[in-house]
Amino acid sequence: MKLSDFDYDLPPERIAQWPLDERDASRMLLLDRATGKWDDRQFRELPELLRGDELIVLNNARVLPARLFGRRAGIHAEPPGAHSPAKGEFLQSPIEVLLVRPLAPDTWEALVRPGRKVGVDERIFFGENELTAHVEGRGGFGLRVLRFEARDGFHETLARLGHIPLPPYIKRADAPLDRERYQTVFARQGCAVAAPTAGLHFTPEILEKLRQRGAQFAEITLDVGLGTFEPIHTERLEDHPIHSEAYEITASTAEALARARKEKKPVLAVGTTVVRALEDAAEKTSEQAGAIAPGRYEASIFLYPGKPFRVVNQLLTNFHLPKSSLLALVAAFAGRENILRAYRHAVESGYRFYSYGDCMLIR
Numbered sequence: 001m002k003l004s005d006f007d008y009d010l011p012p013e014r015i016a017q018w019p020l021d022e023r024d025a026s027r028m029l030l031l032d033r034a035t036g037k038w039d040d041r042q043f044r045e046l047p048e049l050l051r052g053d054e055l056i057v058l059n060n061a062r063v064l065p066a067r068l069f070g071r072r073a074g075i076h077a078e079p080p081g082a083h084s085p086a087k088g089e090f091l092q093s094p095i096e097v098l099l100v101r102p103l104a105p106d107t108w109e110a111l112v113r114p115g116r117k118v119g120v121d122e123r124i125f126f127g128e129n130e131l132t133a134h135v136e137g138r139g140g141f142g143l144r145v146l147r148f149e150a151r152d153g154f155h156e157t158l159a160r161l162g163h164i165p166l167p168p169y170i171k172r173a174d175a176p177l178d179r180e181r182y183q184t185v186f187a188r189q190g191c192a193v194a195a196p197t198a199g200l201h202f203t204p205e206i207l208e209k210l211r212q213r214g215a216q217f218a219e220i221t222l223d224v225g226l227g228t229f230e231p232i233h234t235e236r237l238e239d240h241p242i243h244s245e246a247y248e249i250t251a252s253t254a255e256a257l258a259r260a261r262k263e264k265k266p267v268l269a270v271g272t273t274v275v276r277a278l279e280d281a282a283e284k285t286s287e288q289a290g291a292i293a294p295g296r297y298e299a300s301i302f303l304y305p306g307k308p309f310r311v312v313n314q315l316l317t318n319f320h321l322p323k324s325s326l327l328a329l330v331a332a333f334a335g336r337e338n339i340l341r342a343y344r345h346a347v348e349s350g351y352r353f354y355s356y357g358d359c360m361l362i363r
Helices: 043-049 154-161 197-201 204-213 251-262 272-285 325-334 336-348
Strands: 027-031 038-042 055-059 061-063 067-075 089-104 107-113 123-126 131-138 143-150 189-192 216-222 245-249 267-270 295-299 314-318 359-362
Touching (some): 038 043, 055 251, 067 131, 089 143, 089 189, 107 131, 189 216, 197 314, 216 251, 251 267, 267 272, 272 295, 272 314, 272 325
Parallel strands (some): 027 359, 267 314
Antiparallel strands (some): 027 038, 089 107, 123 131, 216 245, 245 295
């Protein structure tokens, strides 16, 4: 398939730069994937729009304040009055570090900017020398392997010094409210550097209404990485080397999925990260369609039109970038023409797009 088959026009003013005052105040485009018909609704209507016997699967990954601003240490004679972290060193050259994925408890792969200035064996200092990163390796595109030393524990220090890694299409610095609003209310664990944004609409009240309607819940943990924003550079969609993401499916979630399948209850995935985890696990762990074994995996599946869905029956998702792997995923689930028509309607009707934007319920 051609990459241009997954393009649409989006005026920049449609990209949400801030969350709404209330999480559940977003609009929701209801799309029937069998007929292609849509309806303009509100997210708060979700409990009433479901049958009531769904298994709703959430991604409980927690977003880290993974963006750090520090200064590089240079080996020079110490100028008068300068602070020296170690003998013969002084702080210079502002450096931005974006954590990408953990390699060990104290070691991370990270994007470093400007990367060309930072070599192996150098050190980067953050705060009042509360956190130090030692550069242990380098890769392409500004990637470095950093080993951290923290005065009071890495995650405790990161919580104080780190910034929320807002997506590149949000053209502003992070604000205090982002620490809460770029996090789902059911975030519990993991080391995500981007939010599973379809979950941002939920409130404790909405979750309780869904339970009262009879819906059941299960959770997976998929650490959303920067690959979710990776553009497709190949002309043929199928040639794109899809990014991988670590995820975990617990025994209780695997049992809930097996029970829903046996009882023919619909599985509603909250977000494309849940879809990737469930469909990847089903593909990896069993020849029996739809069966999933618990465990830790790396999601390597690339879902685009023509690919089968073994587990997911319904999908709640935000709107995705043109020519992206996530747009290809929803097109695989609902049909490319259905999705592009629905997106055109959403643009014309003033829906808010992307991470802090509105959502779609596809069933």
